Amino acid sequence: LRQTLELPGRRALRGRIASLESRAVLADRDLLRLEIVFQVKEAFYGVLLAEEKRKYAAQDLELARDFLDKASAKFEAGDVARVEVVRAGVEASKAATAVKLAETDTLLAKARLNYLLGRAKMEPLELRGELARPPLPIDPDDLVRRAVLARPEAERARAGMAKEEKRKTEAALSYLPDIDLGLSRHRIEGQATTWDLTLSVPVPLFFWQPARGRMAEAKANLLALRKRAEDLANRITLEVQEAGLNARAAEEQIALFQKDILVRAEESYELIGFSFQEGEIGGIELIDARRTLLELRKAYADALYGYRITLAALERSVGEPLEGDDHD
Numbered sequence: 001l002r003q004t005l006e007l008p009g010r011r012a013l014r015g016r017i018a019s020l021e022s023r024a025v026l027a028d029r030d031l032l033r034l035e036i037v038f039q040v041k042e043a044f045y046g047v048l049l050a051e052e053k054r055k056y057a058a059q060d061l062e063l064a065r066d067f068l069d070k071a072s073a074k075f076e077a078g079d080v081a082r083v084e085v086v087r088a089g090v091e092a093s094k095a096a097t098a099v100k101l102a103e104t105d106t107l108l109a110k111a112r113l114n115y116l117l118g119r120a121k122m123e124p125l126e127l128r129g130e131l132a133r134p135p136l137p138i139d140p141d142d143l144v145r146r147a148v149l150a151r152p153e154a155e156r157a158r159a160g161m162a163k164e165e166k167r168k169t170e171a172a173l174s175y176l177p178d179i180d181l182g183l184s185r186h187r188i189e190g191q192a193t194t195w196d197l198t199l200s201v202p203v204p205l206f207f208w209q210p211a212r213g214r215m216a217e218a219k220a221n222l223l224a225l226r227k228r229a230e231d232l233a234n235r236i237t238l239e240v241q242e243a244g245l246n247a248r249a250a251e252e253q254i255a256l257f258q259k260d261i262l263v264r265a266e267e268s269y270e271l272i273g274f275s276f277q278e279g280e281i282g283g284i285e286l287i288d289a290r291r292t293l294l295e296l297r298k299a300y301a302d303a304l305y306g307y308r309i310t311l312a313a314l315e316r317s318v319g320e321p322l323e324g325d326d327h328d
Helices: 011-077 080-114 140-150 150-173 208-277 284-318
Strands: 002-005 179-186 192-202
Touching: 011 080, 011 150, 011 208, 011 284, 080 284, 140 150, 140 208, 140 284, 150 208, 208 284
Parallel strands: none
Antiparallel strands: 002 179, 179 192
């Protein structure tokens, strides 16, 4: 009987290397999960945006019909020409068409969300949430620190460097030979049975050359991984800072809409509507004011959506949920 006994520690070292390889695979899984979460949030807020625009389209239809009613009443009273009634009817028809298109956009947005959730595309969805949300305090330095620790790519890089360190140690241990243990039983007729126990240490010629090559390979891989880790840290820092700046810009844009732009647009429409009712202006001015109000409302909804997507992108850049986020 003969058995080669591996040098103590080698088997455990190989197990540790395999464990580090599994950490890298799990990091890829976590990276995929981050991307899926971002896509689902993007689709969810897309549904909210479509519903918000559908609501604004319905409000615009009410304004258009109100304009038609006022124009008809003024025509019957002899205050305006029939062209005003025709123009108002065209605007009401266009507004009704816009409502239909907004409803279609909402259905398509829900179908995309269903697809990402692994459901039938036209399966009914009941969503809770709204685009508007309070501003989220953002500390770029803290987010960068968290991102460097939490990002799956960073974890994969750390696991890769640790694996190459272990491979370098394994290569160094290969300088030491294994041990051969033998056991022989001798039986000769007329003589006593004897046993031999042998212990040998085989040393092949030029044994150091394979080990030297493996060590050089491990060192080169480790150096390359360190450089990639540095580049990754710089890229993560840039992503987080860029997402943070975008979030702040979106906050300022939303505040401007809420405090100034929408307020002025609604006041302007009311004043122009009153002037039209009093016969001071024609229907064209009222139509322009209504269209301006609708476009600004849509732009406000786009700004809310952009802020939500910016926060989702920031969360993806950090690699973990943001503190204070409502996690719709």
